[in-house]
Amino acid sequence: MSFGFSVGDFIAAIELANKIRKEFIDAPGQFKAIADEVRTLSIVLQDADFAFLSRELNNEQKRDLEDIDTGCRNVLDELQRILDKNTELSSENGGVGKRIKRVWKRLNWKPEDISQLRNRISTNIGFLNAFNGRLTRDNVVKLIRHQEDQGRQAVLDWLTTIDFAAQQSDFISRRQAGTGQWLLESAQFQTWVETNQQVLFCPGIPGAGKTILTSTVVDYLYTKIQKDTNIGIAYLYCNFRRQDEQTAEELLTSLLRQLAQGLPSLLGSVKSLYDNHKDKRTRPTFNEVSGALQSVGALYSRIFIVVDALDECQASDGCRTKLLTEIFAFQAKSRANIFATSRLIPEINEQFKDSMRLEIRASDYNVQRYLDSHMLQLPRCVLRSSELQGEIKAEIIKATNGMFLLAQLHLDSLKGKTSPKAIRAALEKLPTGSAAYDNAYNDAMRRIEGQLADEEKLAKRVLSWITCAKRPLATSELEHALATELRESQFDEENLSPIEDMVSSTIQHNNTSSESRGVGFQMQKLISRQLALRTSHSTSSRVGFAKTTRSSNNGFS
Incomplete structure (x- = not known):
């Protein structure tokens, strides 16, 4: 709260109210009314203190509570000053070391002053009661709204x-x-x-x-x-x-x-x-x-x-x-x-x-923006030559012909090239049209088949499960599917292949030549997206490769 207001302020007000109540114990009868007002104020302050501790108040409620606390402290401080002014301490029976008690000076406290203080105390009691009542109503409303929201969500989920x-x-x-x-x-x-x-x-x-x-x-x-x-x-x-x-x-x-x-x-x-x-x-x-x-x-x-x-x-x-x-x-x-x-x-x-x-086609401008942002993925020989980068962008844009996905596929096909000559040779052979998908996926399969036997087998099993599953698989589901053994009555957790090995066999083929590194093309994106997602209902698993001319794994549909 502002001005450092905290639960300590309430405790101080409550303690002062209780102290004043005790001082009224020996007061004459005409002061009983104001003593009762102070007692009531003390009780209501404790209720507000409980509300402050047990409920999370918004900023407006905190400001209101701070204002009320300030009003209570002001009237209690003034009442304490009046009490101190209109009483004196004396020793009982005049003996030294005797018990000290309060002696009231009845005539020095005017009735109109007492009435005014009572009104101020009563006003602050009213503010506190209203505040506590509003909190109670708000909590009831919140509880009802929470129950309604739960019921509403149950109906929506059922739909x-x-x-x-x-x-x-x-x-x-x-x-x-x-x-x-x-x-x-x-x-x-x-x-x-x-x-x-x-x-x-x-x-x-x-x-x-x-x-x-x-x-x-x-x-x-x-x-x-x-x-x-x-x-x-x-x-x-x-x-x-x-x-x-x-x-x-x-x-x-x-x-x-x-x-x-x-x-x-x-x-x-x-x-x-x-x-x-x-x-x-x-x-x-x-x-x-x-x-x-x-x-x-x-x-x-x-x-x-x-x-x-x-x-x-x-x-x-x-x-x-x-x-x-x-x-x-x-x-x-x-x-x-x-x-x-x-x-x-x-x-x-x-x-x-x-x-x-309005026909949707990949504009040259959008394709160039994509290529600009992904150029760092290409070999060093490309990064060192702005001229070669320009050639790559120009040739891919020309081959794309409105098919955004081809820009990604063609860019991926250059990642394993290690020299400007190899890059330019690949650019001259960039396929166009829907047949380009067939070439890309077939090339990706050739790269997988160029691995060590066990890596090739694992990669193909990963692809088979992902493409043949009736719904997208969670990572853990894919792990367990690959670990399941025919003719075994129990599941052996030691047969689980780490996700890192699945990724390595399909994407990062470090044991093969630079030409074979990575699954390449859209299949690489397919596997990397599938294995990276940790939710069981990922929406980016739509698969299309080989003779299928659609793949929206990266949203290019």
Whole structure:
């Protein structure tokens, strides 16, 4: 608190009040009223002292309490001075060494002075009671609010466990500074942001950076609206490796959850879903979720819905069509704006044929910024030559042709080169287009196969588990999967391979030639991301290599 106010100040006031109470014990009857006031003040001070010790007060409460304490000390100090002035000490029976007692001078203390002091004491008692009462009410309100928050969270968690916040944090943290500014500043995007019920469709080739740009849009929206609770934001990151859990029902429920948790209190229609199904252990139907979503949406003045990678949303059983149909229906009944990304797929293009459109491509400027920030990863021969650095940037930018991911793959392919001649030879052979992914992944496999036999086997087993698992694996899960032995009835912990060895076999091949060091290309990034993450539901494990032309492990989708 200000001025050094602390619990010691309260103790001093309480001690002074108790001292004055004792001095009133032998006072005449006409002083009983003020003695009772001091006694009451002492009790209330002790209550406030307990509140000060047992509760965490905010700054406003601390200032109020300090003011009240100052008022109490002032009136108690004045009362002590009056007592000292209007009494004298004398020896009982006049004997030396006899017991000393207080003798009152009744006539020197005017009744109006006593009345004024009583009023001041009573006023401070009132302040303290009001303060203690306010604290009690605040605590009751906090307790009720805490219970409500717990119940609210239980309902939201019951709706769905799918949470895209982790993906958003992961993708935006890997965004190169300045990336996507062209999109945010484009006329189409600004129209979409400023006008109600607009749809902006952003198709793009594989590796163009759609996912990173989507995270940029989400971040922009949250920054723009800040604490405006009248505007709702909900977003989805579709993932082909999670199609089993990302059904139309679950994705729509995720939108419901995100919008519901943005409201100050839980809407009755959402609570009704919980009450009607929780005890029965059933799940709400698609229509029930849709109805609740409409109810929640009606409470916002504006809503932004962002969907990334629609092409990865399950197309079988009409899942993708069902989801899009419901999102468009929601838009028609609310003030929602829709932003969506996808690869160039005719079926999806048809559904957005009447929408604003802005193709996502990696601009030369953004690719150069990426290369500038990663140039230090290349061999010393490159770092010593600004001319060679310029050649590398120019050739990679030319080969990238709007595919951001290729910039990363091509840069990685130069890391094992040890001379300017080898660098320039590699630059002349940089593949372009989607076929470049095949070359990159095949080259990475050749590097792995060039290791010692045990390292090669471990690297391939790591890759197999990561790519074939139905969901992203935690590091500990991967360790145990690799340590599991066929035809063994018990798990042997001595068979666990350290994470460092997994990384070494797939990324840092120190026992091979400089040409073979590192798994290289996107596979290197895949493994390094997977093994570095310590959470079981990492969102950066989307895998695509060999004959697959998509890889969004680094957000380039």
